[in-house]
Amino acid sequence: xxxxxxxxxxxxxxxxxxxxxxxxxxxxxxxxxxxxxxxxxxxxxxxxxxxxxxxxxxxxxxxxxxxxxxxxxxxxxxxxxxxxxxxxxxxxxxxxxxxxxxxxxxxxxxxxxxxxxxxxxxxxxxxxxxxxxxxxxxxxxxxxxxxxxxxxxxxxxxxxxxxxxxxxxxxxxxxxxxxxxxxxxxxxxxxxxxxxxxxxxxxxxxxxxxxxxxxxxxxxxxxxxxxxxxxxxxxxxxxxxxxxxxxxxxxxxx
Amino acid sequence: xxxxxxxxxxxxxxxxxxxxxxxxxxxxxxxxxxxxxxxxxxxxxxxxxxxxxxxxxxxxxxxxxxxxxxxxxxxxxxxxxxxxxxxxxxxxxxxxxxxxxxxxxxxxxxxxxxxxxxxxxxxxxxxxxxxxxxxxxxxxxxxxxxxxxxxxxxxxxxxxxxxxxxxxxxxxxxxxxxxxxxxxxxxxxxxxxxxxxxxxxxxxxxxxxxxxxxxxxxxxxxxxxxxxxxxxxxxxxxxxxxxxxxxxxxxxxx
Numbered sequence: 001x002x003x004x005x006x007x008x009x010x011x012x013x014x015x016x017x018x019x020x021x022x023x024x025x026x027x028x029x030x031x032x033x034x035x036x037x038x039x040x041x042x043x044x045x046x047x048x049x050x051x052x053x054x055x056x057x058x059x060x061x062x063x064x065x066x067x068x069x070x071x072x073x074x075x076x077x078x079x080x081x082x083x084x085x086x087x088x089x090x091x092x093x094x095x096x097x098x099x100x101x102x103x104x105x106x107x108x109x110x111x112x113x114x115x116x117x118x119x120x121x122x123x124x125x126x127x128x129x130x131x132x133x134x135x136x137x138x139x140x141x142x143x144x145x146x147x148x149x150x151x152x153x154x155x156x157x158x159x160x161x162x163x164x165x166x167x168x169x170x171x172x173x174x175x176x177x178x179x180x181x182x183x184x185x186x187x188x189x190x191x192x193x194x195x196x197x198x199x200x201x202x203x204x205x206x207x208x209x210x211x212x213x214x215x216x217x218x219x220x221x222x223x224x225x226x227x228x229x230x231x232x233x234x235x236x237x238x239x240x241x242x243x244x245x246x247x248x249x250x251x252x253x254x
Numbered sequence: 255x256x257x258x259x260x261x262x263x264x265x266x267x268x269x270x271x272x273x274x275x276x277x278x279x280x281x282x283x284x285x286x287x288x289x290x291x292x293x294x295x296x297x298x299x300x301x302x303x304x305x306x307x308x309x310x311x312x313x314x315x316x317x318x319x320x321x322x323x324x325x326x327x328x329x330x331x332x333x334x335x336x337x338x339x340x341x342x343x344x345x346x347x348x349x350x351x352x353x354x355x356x357x358x359x360x361x362x363x364x365x366x367x368x369x370x371x372x373x374x375x376x377x378x379x380x381x382x383x384x385x386x387x388x389x390x391x392x393x394x395x396x397x398x399x400x401x402x403x404x405x406x407x408x409x410x411x412x413x414x415x416x417x418x419x420x421x422x423x424x425x426x427x428x429x430x431x432x433x434x435x436x437x438x439x440x441x442x443x444x445x446x447x448x449x450x451x452x453x454x455x456x457x458x459x460x461x462x463x464x465x466x467x468x469x470x471x472x473x474x475x476x477x478x479x480x481x482x483x484x485x486x487x488x489x490x491x492x493x494x495x496x497x498x499x500x501x502x503x504x505x506x507x508x
Contacts, residue, residue, distance in 0.1 A: 215462050
């Protein structure tokens with residue numbers, strides 16, 4: 001009988017503030033849950049707590065919107081100061097329409113509002129927004145290093161965020177940062193069951209891990225920003241989450 | 255301590271042929287795995303075994319490609335008979351380029367090749383392709399009815415397929431059929447942690463279930479076409495997977 005894959009939400013993490021040591025908070029949460037991570041276990045955390053710990057807040061009262069930001073703000077019905085922050089995080093605006101601004105973040109991630117977040121940012125500060133971590137793969141690598149040292153294992157770390165999608169309703173979580181696991185697995189040329197040569201197929205493993213963890217964490221700010229996962233049958237050399245970003249040249253939907 | 259979510263691959267299912275009773279095969283596989291499903295457990299199965307059981311094969315030798323299929327076949331480098339089948343399954347072609355044909359299936363699903371599948375279809379028959387189930391939500395509902403009767407529980411069923419995505423590399427599994435669970439959960443207006451009113455957010459729960467199960471099933475035809483999932487904390491009225499299909503009018507990427 002195969003061991004099941006298991007996913008446990010890590011409850012009781014405190015609200016995170018700039019400078020907080022997330023690794024330490026995760027170690028305490030794992031201890032409280034009586035989980036001792038072993039080799040190949042994966043710790044999943046939300047973008048939000050990583051960004052908060054990294055102090056990625058922007059105070060909108062300090063922002064003077066450009067004419068372009070004002071025009072887009074008018075078009076989409078968003079605060080022009082927020083639009084200014086979104087534009088400053090982006091390399092490209094893909095779509096604007098009422099209530100929707102889809103942009104390519106400088107990391108390459110195509111997201112609503114370039115990942116700039118207004119919900120659950122801080123109490124009593126409607127003017128504070130939160131940017132993505134500066135370099136989520138590095139953030140994941142640093143977390144992994146700390147957790148590996150603590151538990152003596154070779155762990156995986158995935159940092160998630162919620163993504164809307166063309167053609168389908170609803171958000172799903174995907175990986176914006178990863179360390180210690182192959183974010184993308186290439187099945188190119190592996191034979192299928194009947195020996196036919198498979199066409200080139202790559203599997204977005206880290207995105208599936210993010211989506212799976214979100215089932216217990218709650219996709220949307222329900223207050224469980226981390227999970228522990230055991231039994232994901234992944235093999236292969238580690239690849240960061242940046243490998244999941246499709247190059248603009250091979251993208252038919254820009 | 256919260257119970258972890260668990261996902262167990264259901265091994266040992268035989269290759270499925272037209273007319274096979276998948277419910278019976280799943281019951282046997284669950285028994286072999288010593289799993290007795292209880293209320294709210296979810297059984298996940300791939301499109302492929304559902305389509306096979308429903309006899310959704312097309313013999314390409316019987317297909318005469320239209321001029322349009324021949325032209326598109328030339329453009330994308332695919333067998334014009336296969337393109338003819340894809341077109342006959344579709345309401346709209348979104349993109350064609352070398353090796354890529356992205357179409358809106360008449361069910362509304364936007365997929366590579368409109369979900370028409372050439373891999374792992376049958377031994378020794380390169381000319382046989384497999385269509386999506388005729389009505390995957392109905393297929394899921396029928397499976398649920400049979401499984402509920404067998405186990406006396408109120409189970410969930412999800413039918414998955416692999417989807418490529420704009421902007422991101424790699425496929426992930428998503429739900430093309432579902433029964434007994436809310437495929438889409440609406441968080442519109444729920445307050446965030448700090449009492450701010452959340453913007454309209456819908457969560458694609460059935461897609462996350464599909465992606466999670468694919469971690470143990472293998473995304474690509476590795477021979478484990480079903481999984482059992484326990485502990486998914488979903489509440490709300492059941493909604494079929496068709497609720498996940500974004501209407502063309504609200505879609506900015508057609």
